[in-house]
Amino acid sequence: MVAKYKEHISLKEVASILKENLTPLSKRVRLSTTDTNSSLVGKVLMEDVYAERNIPHYPASAVDGYAICSSDTSYANPASPVEIPEGKFLWVNTGAFVPERFDAVVMVEDTSVEGDSLYVFNAVSKGANIRPIGEDVSKGRIIGRKGELLTPFHKALFAAAGVEEVEVRAPIKTCFIPTGNEIVDIRETNTKQLAPGKVPETNSLLLSELFQTWGFHLDVLPLIPDDPELLKGSIKQAVEEYDLVLVGAGTAKGKRDYSAEVLAEQGKMLFRWLRMKPGRPVMMAVVKDKPVIALPGFPVSTLVASWTVVFPTLQILKRGDISESYLSEAVKTAKQVKTELAEHYSTRQGISEWLRVQCGEVNGKTYSWVTSSGASSMMPLTEADGFSLVGEEVLELPKGSSIEVWVVKENDWINRAVYQGSNDPGIEHLVGYVRDRGGDLIIRSVGSLGGVTALARGECHMAACHLLDPKTGEYNTSYIKRFDINDEWDRILLYRRLQGLIVKKGNPKRIVDVADLTREDVVVVNRQPGSGTRVLLDYLLSQTEIDPKQIRGYDNIAVTHFDAASKVAYGNADVVVGIKAVADALDLDFIPLVEEPFEVIIPRAFLDHPGVKAFRDAITDKVWKETIIKLGGYKLEQ
Amino acid sequence: MVAKYKEHISLKEVASILKENLTPLSKRVRLSTTDTNSSLVGKVLMEDVYAERNIPHYPASAVDGYAICSSDTSYANPASPVEIPEGKFLWVNTGAFVPERFDAVVMVEDTSVEGDSLYVFNAVSKGANIRPIGEDVSKGRIIGRKGELLTPFHKALFAAAGVEEVEVRAPIKTCFIPTGNEIVDIRETNTKQLAPGKVPETNSLLLSELFQTWGFHLDVLPLIPDDPELLKGSIKQAVEEYDLVLVGAGTAKGKRDYSAEVLAEQGKMLFRWLRMKPGRPVMMAVVKDKPVIALPGFPVSTLVASWTVVFPTLQILKRGDISESYLSEAVKTAKQVKTELAEHYSTRQGISEWLRVQCGEVNGKTYSWVTSSGASSMMPLTEADGFSLVGEEVLELPKGSSIEVWVVKENDWINRAVYQGSNDPGIEHLVGYVRDRGGDLIIRSVGSLGGVTALARGECHMAACHLLDPKTGEYNTSYIKRFDINDEWDRILLYRRLQGLIVKKGNPKRIVDVADLTREDVVVVNRQPGSGTRVLLDYLLSQTEIDPKQIRGYDNIAVTHFDAASKVAYGNADVVVGIKAVADALDLDFIPLVEEPFEVIIPRAFLDHPGVKAFRDAITDKVWKETIIKLGGYKLEQ
Known part of the structure; x- marks a missing residue:
């Protein structure tokens, strides 16, 4: 069947399609x-x-002073004030009624009262200091x-x-109909005990919060399972009661993909698929004169489809028009900032892409980092300082590219310290303490070597590392010296961390040391090149003369201790090198290997930066220190 | 008594005083x-x-496809797909659970199903297209x-x-206590029958709307009369229950000015008076650890005092800090635009001033006009497109100055026609009809001559005039020819208007013609030089050889027909020259003098401007025409 509606439309076509097909609400x-x-x-x-x-509805005094007859003041001047007898003047406050027997007000500063008389030092004209009726x-x-x-x-x-x-x-009545056999109503379920394959329905929460920020209300209807007849009935009923109907999921080309058929059958399809990443599978129809929008299921896709299609639809229904800057209004941008992209990013030509970015200001330059490109990941949304829309004509964004960020957080980045370097739960716990001190801390887990390199390039205020020199067996010094040519960096030995092999609870594979990693029945997960933990593993392997090629999963990469250990916890791997704190947090077994110094490095020029100062004070906080000790495997140095 | 607190502080000092004295809410x-x-x-x-x-809490498919064992696909390629028998594959939607007996998902695009078997065209590796637990x-x-x-x-x-x-x-609990003997609770009063001197309490409405836009709630407490003891009691009770207390009025230096004493006695005064116009009389104290802000009474003063003092106080209570851009956040600026000031404006050095401005775009240039400088006027607030804060170092703003406008209305000025010229109620009624047609119309009543001049300077899209040439007795042509040198302007004869003498109902002074204006018992109000009505009066005076000096009130100026006639209606003058429509609207008597053509002039280059097009279509609207006829004294030409 040939589609009778537009497919794969560009972001720029949305507004004109909506304007052609929708009219403002008449209620x-x-x-x-x-x-x-x-x-x-x-x-x-x-x-x-x-x-x-x-x-005003009466002649009102515009000042505090005395109502008088202007003719009584004709000859007044500071040298010879005129005397006005009792009864021929009246005190009036600002805003007070000036009775008809008076025709002007003289300011209190131009008068003095002696006995029962008023002395006026300056002549006033008719109507002076009186706000006429209807002014x-x-x-x-x-x-x-x-x-x-x-x-x-x-x-x-x-x-x-x-x-x-x-x-x-009238307010625009909008409803959201979540659909899908796999979806579970979050209000009726203890989400902690969800069966595999069951997904809590959270898009209604995301959408209702969006509607709230836009000044609209969203009704969430009961979710319906994957059944075309039920969906048909639900939409039919919804368009009777609502001005705009949103339908969740069912927009991809899977087996459940009957939304398009249902909409095309019931009304006029306007378009299907947007050339946008994420958020491609969105479609729209008009059913009984009511716009119906089918949204994709992944949270980030739902979000950007809402910005690009739902918001301008609400604008048309409310105002009959879509504003030029509707996208930045939908995003609720506090400000638009030009930033320098701190890492290379590849996009796809012909498709607009929404980037989630974090920002930081170092030495007067504003950097941005892309936090994630996955449509299913919610966490990067809450971590993002803003969003950047990459046009469909763009293919590559090399490191250093200028990108405009639509900032969504009210951040004064001037107080934010940018941390790059080793991933560490202790540092992650520190953020709240830094904020308590008026600073802010942004953490980029780029590995120990990545951190020191970024510091040398001026792309952060501080780095942290635990880098073992295989030649000397000494930590950090040789690496730092390589970059800190003029000896301008301060080093803070924050704590020592216990590194070891993290294995499943009960150690079912009976792993005892690094040699076991070569076993055929053992799959590892590794950390990224340049991370201190990777350097440590490579050092241990070389000490025991193990070739990395012998190890299953050596190229299987995780970029944080938590991600790596999670893969062990949830069965994707048997063992990983990591710190004790993470093994404890995930209730895994731990075989100690070494104790390593964890150092924070700060160029002396940044010691007075408000974020850095707050950081330096936060690491002395007793409560934070106690928290770190409880995490396990940390030995504090100060 | 020497004040122990700061007086007349600058706008820039506010944030630091608040930061020193307030802490975030602990609830x-x-x-x-x-x-x-x-x-x-x-x-x-x-x-x-x-x-x-x-x-996810289970291994989830990242695509629509088939869960398989990766080892079964090892030798698959498009030329020789591998066959996977029934039972060894399983259809999975995106997000579905991938059972443990499978270790990868192959995308549906890379497969085909024949009979009971699945054919796979590409090898997949272990874990492919599976989102691991906790990803x-x-x-x-x-x-x-x-x-x-x-x-x-x-x-x-x-x-x-x-x-x-x-x-x-916890949400910040704020209350507002209106005070003043002259104030009447608007919810308990038929505001149409207010006694002279009684003012409806509307600042609570303004404040609650502001709080709403900031995302806060405001409780409005019962109003209290001017009585220090009552105020003291009310504040004492309010600081027990609320986190922030706002007190209305009582901040000027009038006889009722006891707020300062009450606050100083009950707590610690932080400051009194801001070097700001309007909004100077604002004061702040901390009473029992709760901030108390006394706001000035005039609506515009209340507004700007709220932006400059109340909003940053809310920020501190909520977040412990004040953002760099708190002023533009308080104003809820949609965007900040550089504009060219279209008229000269004088301000006072040493005092920051808030301007209310309207904007328009002509020939790619954005102009702004200051709408009013009165603190008591509410109308210019609703008419303003935005606000501009003039720094305390500025003294004069000559025409053409660049000023930054904080835009508060979601306007796309591209569709807005800028009208300058004669004031006319018919045109004022037209705005809604222009908007119905997707355009917008901004009206600057600068008089007939002012309009033609502005048009010649490229500062508007259209002008309107009714200018009588005293030499020829003909309207408009000679004035237009003077400016429209290259004959590039289109003229539209919109209608004829009846001009005459507007006098009080019943004509108590028995005025019959222009000659009566010279009588000793007659006071007139006049229109501004350059207005068509002024030109008409001067013509009539010269015809009857009357010297304007003989006329009482000749220099008494009003800039619109309505303002002028209002002065007659409310006793400030006995007679004014004006149009019948306004006399009818205000129920005044009218003595006809002449019928004049009212022409709209549009440069042909602007005929396709979206706002001008909407205007040209709107003037053909039947409903608008009927409305005009009902106004009285209009004769339509088309």
């Missing part, structure tokens, strides 16, 4: 202007509003126009002008 | 992560959050850090990781 509501518990902000006015009364708003004037988006200032104006209710466009 | 609450009707966005996390389970988040990992501001992404992450509740900083 209206009348809202009170005097209720402090509801809000008019962001509502669209559906009528011209006319002032019911004047503001701000005259009765009958238009004070709000049809189509206007209401600001925080309108409510007070309407109420002051005697308008007690205004007609605005 | 905490636990919130659900699975409730789609509440939100975590913008909350501050008060604990490190650890994953309670892995994401996104491993159990025990930190997934939220103390001090972190939660984003729309956190809730779904927490819920997916089995964390059902998180501890966040």
Whole structure:
């Protein structure tokens, strides 16, 4: 069958397709202007509003002073003030009524009272310091126009002008229908005991939070299993009650892919698939004049499909138009910042790509790092400082490329120390303590050698390493000397960590030392080249003259202690070299190998950086130290 | 008495004073992560959050395809696919559980099913297309850090990781206490029948809307009259229950000015008066460890004092710090735009000033106009496109100065036609109709001559005029020819308007023609030089050989028909020249003088401008035409 609708549309086509096919909501509501518990902000006015009364509605004093007759002051000057007798003047506060027998107000600074008389030092003209009736708003004037988006200032104006209710466009009623046999309603399930293959339904949480930040509400409907008839019925009912219907998952080309058929059968398909990564499998239709959007299932895909399709749809329904900058508005960008990409990144030509990035400022330069490219990963979303949309014309982003980041976190990066180097749970625990001290800490786990290199290149404020020199058996010094040519770096020996072999609980494969790694029934997971732990393993292998090629899984890479040990915990590998703290955390067995010094290196020029200062103070914190000791395998040096 | 606290502080001192004297709120609450009707966005996390389970918690397929044993595919290639018999493969959707007897997933695109067998066209390695347990988040990992501001992404992450509740900083409880004998609670009063001197309390509406846009809630307490003892009692009670207390008015130096005494007596004063216009009379104290801010009474002063003092106070209480860009965050700036000031503006050195501005784009240049400088005027707030903060070092802003505008309205100015010229109620009614057609219209009432001049200078898209040539008795042509040198302007005769003498209902002064304006008992109000109505009056005076000096109030200026006629309606003048529509609207008597053509002039280069097109279509609208006719004194030409 040939599709009768557009497929694989570009991001740039979305707005025009929506504008062609959708119209603003016609429903209206009348809202009170005097209720402090509801809000008019962001509502669209559906009528011209006319002032019911004047503001001010009486001649009002514009100053604190005395109401007088201007003719009584005609000859006043500082050298010879005029005396005005009792009864011919009246004290008025700012805003007070000036009775008709007076025609001006003289400021208190230009007067003095002696006995019962008022002395005036300067002549005032008729009408001086009196706000005439209707000065701000005259009765009958238009004070709000049809189509206007209401600001925080309108409510007070309407109420002051005697308008007690205004007609605005009704709120857009949106619902989300989660679908899928594998999905479990999170509100009805103890998520800790989910069966394999069962996925907690969390996209409704993501979507409702997005709607909240956009100023809309989302109703989450009961989830429905994979059944075209049930989906059909659910959509049919939803378009009766709602102005916009979102359907979860069912948009890929798998066996369950009947959403397209259901939508095409019930209404007019507008498009299927966006040339966007992630978020490609999104489709949209109009069913009984109501827009229906089928969203992809992965959380990051749901998110970017919401930004690119759901948000502009809400704009059309609300305002009849899509703003030029709708994408950055959808993302709720606090600011847009040009940054320098700190690592090379490859993208695909012909497809727009959303990057999640973290940022840091070192020596006045703002760097950004891409945190992940997986559509299924939620963690990088919460860690991201912002997002960058790479256009479909871009193929490669070499290290050093300038990319614009749409910042979503209210961060003043000036207080943020950038840490690159060895991955360490103790450092991860430190972040809260650094923040308590007014600083911030961003951790890039690039391995010990990566950290020292980045420090030499000026791409971070501090590095951390535990690098064994195979020639000398000494830690760190030789590596640091190679880069710290002018001896400008301070070294802090933070603690010693116990490294060893991490194996499954009960050590089922009876692994006792490094020699066991060559066994046929043993699969390892390794750390990335340049990490101190990898250097350690290679050193131990060379000491025992083991060829890495003999080891199953030697090229199987994990970039943090936790990720590596998790692979042992969940059956992907039998053993990994790692620190005791992680073995303890995951309830794994641990065979000690060496105790290594873990050093933090800070160029002296950065010692007064507010983030670095907070870091240096945080590592003296007693509570943090106690936490580290409890992790296991740490020996504090200070 | 010598004040023991800072007076007349600069805007720049506010943040440091707040940081020195305030600490973040210590109260905490636990919130659900699975409730789609509440939100975590913008909350501050008060604990490190650890994953309670892995994401994914089972080996999950990363694609739609078949789970297989990788060793069964070792020799597969497109030329000779391998056959895998029934029972040794299993269909898996993306995200589905991959049972332990399989160790890889082959994408559906790389397979075909024939009979009961699966044919695989490419070899896959162990673990291919399987997301290992804990790939996104491993159990025990930190997934939220103390001090972190939660984003729309956190809730779904927490819920997916089995964390059902998180501890966040409690919402900041703020109250507002309106004060003043002149104030009337708007919820308890029919505001249309207010006595002179009585002011409806609308600052609570403005403040609650501001709090709403900032994501906070404001409780409005009962208003209290001007009585130091009552104020003292109210503050005493409020600081027990609330984290931040706002007090309305009572901050100027009038007779009622006891707020300073009350605050100084009950707590520690932090400062009094800001070197800011408007909003100077603001003061702040700490009473029983709670910040108390006394706000000025005028609405614009309340607003800017809220931006500059209340918002950063909320930031400190919520996050322990004030962001660098707190002012633009308080204003809720959508974007910051450099504009060219279209009119000269004088400010005062040593004082920061907030300008309310409107903007328009003509020929690629963005212009801004200051709408008003009065602290008591609410209308210019709702009309403003944005605000501009003029630093205390600035004295004069000549026409053409570059000023940065913090835009608060979501406007795409590209669709906005800029109208300068004669003030006319018919045009004012047109705005909604222009908006209905996807355009926008900004009206600058600068008088007929001002409009034609601005058009010649390229500062608007259209002008409107009704300019009588005293020499020829003909309208508009001679003025237009003077500026439209190359004959590039189109003229649209919109309608004819009836001009006349507007007098009080019943014409108590028995005014019959222009000659009466010279009477001793008659005070006029005049329109500004360059307005068509002024030109008309001057023409009529010269015709009857009246010297303007003979007329009382000739220098008494109003810049719109409405403002001018209002002065007659509310007793500031006896007569004004103006159009019948306005006399009718204000229920005034009208003595006809002349019928004048009202023309709109548009350079042909702008005819296709989206705003101008919408305007040209809007003037053909039947409903608008009917409205105009109903206004009175209009005769339509088309």
